Amino acid sequence: MATCHGRDGASDRSTGRRCPAVVLIYALGAASVLVPAVLIPVAATRWAPAAQRSRAADRLRVAVAGLTGALGRNGAALVVLLAGSAAVVTVCWPLGEALSRLEPSVDHPVFDYVHARRVDGWAEVNSFVTALGDRYPLKWVTVVAAVGFAIAWRHRRWWIPLIALPMQFVVEQYTQQILAVTVNRGHPPTDVGTYPSGGCARVMLTFGVIAVLAGLTWNVSRRGRIAIATALAVLVSVEGYTRIYAEKHWLTDVLGGWIFGALLLGVLVLTVLVAEGRVRPPARSVHVAPVEATTTA
Template structure:
């Protein structure tokens, strides 16, 4: 039992220690990288061609497809670990279940279910629309329900592609939707709040850390409640992180907050369709 309780502590302390460091130290370095500069250039070109909303739609669709392309082979690889990782972990937890702790986990794991998060999505959309009333008030009303739909159907595509089965006690499969839904719902809500209310980097770190803690705790409870294999949870955290990043970036594009590229592309020639150089 000590190992099981220690895992619960790690599920809380891990993101509390790692995520603020990523936000404060790593994120600014990543934003100034060459790859980020190229991405800004591509977004600038898309925005010039089809507008902010069109560019955001392309980012969301292309990014979701890229997440599937990454998480499909990941799911196949994780499936091969079932005999060596998932079943031994399942047997270990099952043999050491404590009724009181099992009831707590069964209660807590409900925070990642679709129905409660539908209400969170609706309330957050209305509250943030009021906060955005002097700007694009409709953006929260579109972005929050849309993230819910995108997560659900992207997860469904992955579960059908991988089709790995489920534990003997429940129907949960790859990837863990509870982890991904928490990251998506609160990640997009936090982004909408930050876009309309400038805050310090430390406050931003705290706001980003909160959904991460919820997701890792959700992952722990899904395993203890015997709803998912351990590798389903690992896959769900990776899937949710990647898809949340795509949704957040699409939202930033839609609001016109992507910084311009350092070296803006030359304007195309009206006659020949390519950049002209002087001699």
């Protein structure tokens, strides 16, 4: 039976009962799996269809159609990638500054709470799981997936997955570094992790782009797509939990990493869809000016 240790090293062995605080930490670990497992299917069935039919989504389709008509698919995809990445930095920079102000009131108490109640066995499990978000293992996942999808796409535009997967890795790395330098909020005393959490963003981007390419490669049902999105959300949520328990990041670093990763994934997914010509046509024509037919006597 696990025992909880306070800052002075005292344990709860005398009562033979689990420390309620440690049980709470385990419960939060379970919640990191259960919450996205419930929330994502609800969002996919209720909120996503409404967002796809929204006026903002149609305006985006109009813009993409205009770019594609002027620059072609590849040129439009490049513009989407560059402009979208700049927009993500523009949004996440002030977000990071705002989250930095919560460090004394939120990050330090959460860090101290977890640090004082760490259990060796659970810490080892979290340290093992959180390595999924490190750069080295995801480099191999990226390379293997890129080659595999390029082979699967050999009768179509095979170079798209061969570029898209390494590109997501590079774009994430440099946009994260830009934010880390501009926000410059420091790191926990136990590690050098800073805003935004790169581990959470890398997991979201790598497996998110793989999921999109899989959907473009095979005929995946709607239920299958929802299941894939749910699995991705669970992976990202668990990665955030382990980053906090392994004391690699402040809590707000993880929150920022989730937002940063989600925004950048949206940019990269749109880039791939534009390059592949899979963006739905707008509901209204790109040429909005009416053309009057005239007759001559």
